[in-house]
Amino acid sequence: MRTIKKIHKAVYAPMDDLVTYRALPTREVEYIDPFLFLNHHGPQVYKPGNRGLPFGPHPHRGFETLTFILDGDIMHQDTGGGKDVIEAGGVQWMTAGSGLIHAEVSSDKFKKEGGPLEILQLWFNLPSKLKMAKPTYIGLQKEAIPVVTEDDGKVKVNVISGNWGATKGPIPSLSDIHMASIEIQAGGSFATTIASDRNIFFYVVRGAVIVNGQKVDKLNLVEFTNDGEELKVEALENSYILLGHALPFNEPVVSHGPFVMNTEEMVRVFLSTAFEGGRHQNRVNKIADC
Template identity: 80%
Template sequence: MRKIKKIHKAISAPMGDLVTYRALPTNTVEYIDPFLFLNHHGPQVYKPNNQGLPFGPHPHRGFETLTFILEGDITHQDTGGGKDVIEAGGVQWMTAGSGLIHAEVSSEKFKKEGGPLEILQLWFNLPAKYKMVKPAYVGLQKDKIPVVTEDEGKVKVNVISGSWGETKGPIPSLSDIHMASVELQEAGSFTTTVAAERNVFFYVVRGSVKVNGEKVEKLHLVEFSNEGEEIKVEAQEESYILFGHARPFNEPVVAHGPFVMNTEQEIQEAFRDYQLGKMGSWEE
């Protein structure tokens, strides 16, 4: 079995009236190469006539984002041409690459009517050879994400990138990152294997599970060692987890605000290029 190195609790990091827990980075874990950052927004209920999500236009370069919309919605727009509204159960995958400006806000309908909201955003690093790749965006509604069932239907695996058994995810990953979200009914279980040299990403969004015999509550991130390959998950109650794995890049990571590069000089260049308009100009 894959050995567990440590279990990390997400920290409270509210953004105005938006309930937010940050699982990466915290004071106990910086990143799990190439998984850099995870913000967990909600769960909470917005009243009618609200302001919605606060993520107006801002730049990015050098990494990718994967956003899970569990409840509520997100209106996405970017200077690379991406624009849509993704609803509950859907995902968004954005490759910032050489740089773009984007906004992630709530739809006019959500702002008017309100309702429950829970959204998670995960950042993946890009290796040096892909840092300046052309930006790209894919938005998928729930019905476009393949589902694999395990344990007589008690486990549903939503396959996003890479593969789960014979099922391939619909989003191609430049860096062979495998990502899924897993919904488990109480007492549901699954077992999978991940090659020892690959790093595992495992975050419990809701509920409580046992992972290789250790109990892990919601809002906790599991850091595995690179010993062993088998991972067994058993739900103690109805649960929802994010699960992924990737080969580590083992490259220097220099992050500053919205940019993630390999050197300080590249960060300075990113700020300069943004100021010069090389990441596009924002139009409402």
């Protein structure tokens, strides 16, 4: 079995009235190549007449984002043409690549009516050869995500990218990242095999589980070594986890806010050209006016 190197508690990092826990990066763990960043928003309940999510138009470049909507919704729009509202159970996968501007806000309906909200956003790096990939966006409602059941229905695996057994996820990953969200009833269990040269991303969103012999509570990220292939997971209570794996890129990572490149020079050059002649602000206005 894979050996657990360390279990990292997500840090509390609220954004105005939005409850937020950050699992990556923290003082203890910078990233797990190629998994760069995880913000866990909520759980919380918004009152009717709320302002919703605060993520108005902002830029990204050099990486990808995967957003899980557990409760509430997200209205997405970007300068590449992506636009929709994804509701509870759905996901959004965006390849920022060479660069775009997008907004992630709550729908008018959610702002008017309120309700429970819990959303997680995970960032994946892109290898240097794909940093300038064309920006793309895929939004999937819950019904479009294939589900694999195990342990007499106690385990439900929502397959997003890559494969889970014979089931293929609907989102093609540019860099062979396999991602799933897994719902486990108390007492349920599953086992899976992941090649030892692939890094594992394992975050407990809700509940508590035993993974490879160690207890992991909610709001904790598990960092594994690369010495084995088997994962065994058992739920101590009703639980929800994010599980992914990928080959590490083993490349330099230089980040400046929402830009992730390989060198300081690449970031500096992009910043100097992106804002030239007011082009950046014009693109921000384009989204804000819609």
